[in-house]
Amino acid sequence: MASSRLFNNIGRIGIGLAIAGGVINSMLYNVDGGHRAVIFDRFQGVKPDVIGEGTHFMIPWLHRPIIFDIRTRPRSVPSITGTKELQPIHKIMTLKSVLNQAFKLKNYKTRTSFAKRLLEWKPAADVAQQxxxxxxxxxxxxxxxxxxxxxIVNLDVPPIERWKDVIVTYKNELSDLIAYLKTFIIEISPELQFLINLIDTKLPAMADTLxxxxxxxxxxxxxxxxxxxxxxxxxxxxxxxxxxxxxxxxxxxxxxxxxxxxxxxxxxxxxxxxxxxxxxxxxxxxxxxxxxxxxxxxxxxxxxxxxxxxxxxxxxxxxxxxxxxxxxxxxxxxxxxxxxxxxxxxxxxxxxxxxxxxxxxxxxxxxxxxxxxxxxxxxxxxxxxxxxxxxxxxxxxxxxxxxxxxxxxxxxxxxxxxxxxxxxxxxxxxxxxxxxxxxxxxxxxxxxxxxxxxxxxxxxxxxxxxxxxxxxxxxxxxxxxxxxxxxxxxxxxxxxxxxx
Structure with a gap:
C-alpha cells in the first residue's frame, strides 16, 4: 500500500510537471540571431516594440510573435557615369565595395560627411541634360x-477555367520568371524573406481568403x-x-x-x-x-x-x-x-x-x-x-x-x-x-x-x-x-x- 501510494504521488507529480512544462513552453518563444520580432496582440493589434534576439515570454492565445529575418546581404548598385566625351560607362559593385572605394578617396569619419561627398559626385546639371x-x-x-x-478572357466561364488556354501556351516562360523571382525577391528588402518561407505553408491557403x-x-x-x-x-x-x-x-x-x-x-x-x-x-x-x-x-x-x-x-x-x-x-x-x-x-x-x-x-x-x-x-x-x-x-x-x-x-x-x-x-x-x-x-x-x-x-x-x-x-x-x-x-x- 505504501509503495502504491508512493507511485501514485510520483505519477501525480509527473503529470503536474508535464502540464506545467507545457504551459511554460507555450509562454516562450525564441528570436534567433539576425532576426527580430513584433508581437501581435488580439485586442491591441501590432505592438510598437521590436523584440531582439533571445528567449522571451508571451501570453498564450493573446499574443502571437511575428519574426523577421533582418540579416544583411550583398546588394548590387548599378551606376551609369560618363567620360568627358559623354560616352556611357556601366559599373556594378556591391554596396560594400562602394563604401570601400569611397573611404579610399578620403577618410570620412561621419555618415554626414560621407553623404555630402556622395552628393558632390552627382553629375553637373548640363552634363545630366546631355x-x-x-x-x-x-x-x-x-x-x-x-x-x-x-x-480574350471570358468572364462568363467559371473562374478556375478562364485562364487555362492562354496559360498553357506560356507556362515555360511563367515558370522561368517565378523561379528567378524567388531567388531575388529579398534584394528589394530583407523583410521580404518571410514571403519565401511561406510559399509552401501560408501562401496556398491565402488564395481562399481573397x-x-x-x-x-x-x-x-x-x-x-x-x-x-x-x-x-x-x-x-x-x-x-x-x-x-x-x-x-x-x-x-x-x-x-x-x-x-x-x-x-x-x-x-x-x-x-x-x-x-x-x-x-x-x-x-x-x-x-x-x-x-x-x-x-x-x-x-x-x-x-x-x-x-x-x-x-x-x-x-x-x-x-x-x-x-x-x-x-x-x-x-x-x-x-x-x-x-x-x-x-x-x-x-x-x-x-x-x-x-x-x-x-x-x-x-x-x-x-x-x-x-x-x-x-x-x-x-x-x-x-x-x-x-x-x-x-x-x-x-x-x-x-x-x-x-x-x-x-x-x-x-x-x-x-x-x-x-x-x-x-x-x-x-x-x-x-x-x-x-x-x-x-x-x-x-x-x-x-x-x-x-x-x-x-x-x-x-x-x-x-x-x-x-x-x-x-x-x-x-x-x-x-x-x-x-x-x-x-x-x-x-x-x-x-x-x-x-
Whole structure:
C-alpha cells in the first residue's frame, strides 16, 4: 500500500510537471540571431516594440510573435557615369565595395560627411541634360513587332477555367520568371524573406481568403501551368511591394482626353553586366499581353498585364474611364499590409491592383471610380491615375493605406495635363530619379495642340521616362475605348540610358 501510494504521488507529480512544462513552453518563444520580432496582440493589434534576439515570454492565445529575418546581404548598385566625351560607362559593385572605394578617396569619419561627398559626385546639371534628358519627335509609329499580343478572357466561364488556354501556351516562360523571382525577391528588402518561407505553408491557403473570383482564378492558373499554388500567389502579390512607372493624362484644345503610361519593373532584381539590362525586366517581356475581358459576348474592359497576373495595372473601360497605377515609394510599403493579410491581422482592405479590376468590372462612371479608389482601405500606398471620357476628367489620387493624402485634378495650376512618377508630385523630386521634371518639360514643349497618341508615345519614349526598367507603353482614349500597348526597349546604342 505504501509503495502504491508512493507511485501514485510520483505519477501525480509527473503529470503536474508535464502540464506545467507545457504551459511554460507555450509562454516562450525564441528570436534567433539576425532576426527580430513584433508581437501581435488580439485586442491591441501590432505592438510598437521590436523584440531582439533571445528567449522571451508571451501570453498564450493573446499574443502571437511575428519574426523577421533582418540579416544583411550583398546588394548590387548599378551606376551609369560618363567620360568627358559623354560616352556611357556601366559599373556594378556591391554596396560594400562602394563604401570601400569611397573611404579610399578620403577618410570620412561621419555618415554626414560621407553623404555630402556622395552628393558632390552627382553629375553637373548640363552634363545630366546631355546624358539623360530628351524630348523626341520621331518615335511614332512603333514597328509592328512591338505590338503586344491580345487574348480574350471570358468572364462568363467559371473562374478556375478562364485562364487555362492562354496559360498553357506560356507556362515555360511563367515558370522561368517565378523561379528567378524567388531567388531575388529579398534584394528589394530583407523583410521580404518571410514571403519565401511561406510559399509552401501560408501562401496556398491565402488564395481562399481573397474575394471572389480571384482565388479561384489563381487556382486555375496553378493547374494550367503545373506550378505550385503558393508560387502563383507570390507572383500575384508582388506588385504590392515594388515597381516604378510614369503616367500622363492630357486634354487637347477641344476637350478630348488621352492617357499614357510607361510600366517600369524589375529594378534591383539582378543586373546583367554583359547586356546592361535588368534580368527580371527582360524575363517579364515575353509575358506581356493585352487582355480583353468579355461578358455576354461583348468587351467589358481591356488591360495590359503579365500573363498569370490577375490584378490590373493598366486598363480601360470604354466610354467610362481609363486607369494606371504607380508605386508610391514609402517607408510603410506593401509588406506591412501583406503581413496583416497573411496572418489574418486585418483583411478589411483591398489589394491595390484588385481594387482596379473591381472598378473595371463594376463601375458605371468616372466619378464612382474616383470616389471608390480614394476611399477604399489598401494593403499598400500607391498613386491611381484616372481619366474619364469628358473634358476635365483626369485626376491623380495619392493614396496612403487608409485614405487619400492628395487628390490632384486636371486643370490644377492651370495645366492641361497631369503627370505622375513614384514620388509625391508636390515635393522636390530626388536627384537620383527625377523623371517627373523632364516629363513636364516635354509635355509643355509639345503643347496643348499636340495631345495625340503620337505625341504621348514620343514623350514616354524619351529619356529618362524611358529607361532600363521600362517594359511597355500603353496609350488610352477613354471616350472611344481605343487602347494600344507596345513593348519598350532602352538601348544605349541609341543614346545613353539610365538604369531607372
Amino acid at each position: 546624358i539623360g534628358e530628351q524630348c523626341l519627335n520621331d518615335q511614332w509609329p512603333p514597328k509592328p513587332d512591338r505590338v503586344l499580343p491580345t487574348y 474575394p471572389t473570383p480571384y482565388g479561384d482564378e489563381m487556382k486555375g492558373i496553378s493547374q494550367a501551368s503545373g506550378l505550385p499554388l503558393g508560387e502563383i500567389v507570390l507572383y500575384n502579390i508582388f506588385y504590392e511591394i515594388s515597381s516604378l512607372c510614369t503616367s500622363v493624362v492630357g486634354q487637347d484644345q477641344y476637350g478630348n482626353i488621352l492617357h499614357g503610361r510607361n510600366l517600369d519593373f524589375g529594378g534591383a532584381m539582378g543586373w546583367d553586366k554583359i547586356n546592361h539590362t535588368w534580368t527580371l525586366t527582360e524575363k517579364l517581356r515575353p509575358l506581356m499581353v493585352q487582355i480583353n475581358y468579355t461578358q455576354n459576348g461583348q468587351v467589358l474592359f481591356k488591360t495590359t498585364t503579365f500573363l498569370g497576373y490577375i490584378g490590373s495595372l493598366t486598363g480601360i473601360k470604354p466610354g467610362v474611364f481609363s486607369i494606371s497605377i504607380n508605386e508610391r515609394n514609402s517607408l510603410k510599403g506593401g509588406y506591412i499590409g501583406l503581413i496583416e493579410w497573411i496572418f489574418n491581422i486585418n483583411r478589411n482592405q483591398s489589394f491595390i491592383t484588385l481594387a482596379i479590376r473591381d472598378m473595371l468590372t463594376k463601375s458605371e462612371s468616372y466619378d464612382q471610380t474616383v470616389k471608390y479608389l480614394a476611399e477604399v482601405s489598401l494593403l499598400a500606398p500607391c498613386y491611381y491615375i484616372v481619366a474619364g471620357p469628358k473634358a476635365g476628367q483626369g485626376v491623380i489620387i495619392t493614396r496612403s493605406r487608409n485614405g487619400p493624402d492628395d487628390i490632384k485634378p486636371l486643370g490644377r495650376d492651370n495645366l492641361w495635363f497631369i503627370a505622375q512618377t513614384n514620388y509625391d508630385n508636390w515635393k522636390k523630386q530626388p536627384i537620383f530619379d527625377d523623371r517627373l521634371t523632364p516629363c513636364i518639360k516635354c509635355m509643355q514643349a509639345k503643347g496643348k495642340n499636340q495631345v495625340t497618341f503620337e505625341s504621348l508615345f514620343n514623350v514616354l519614349s524619351s529619356r529618362p521616362m524611358l529607361n532600363k526598367e521600362t517594359v511597355y507603353t500603353s496609350l488610352m482614349e477613354p471616350a472611344t475605348g481605343r487602347f494600344e500597348s507596345y513593348w519598350q526597349y532602352c538601348r544605349d546604342e541609341d543614346a545613353p540610358c539610365r538604369p531607372w
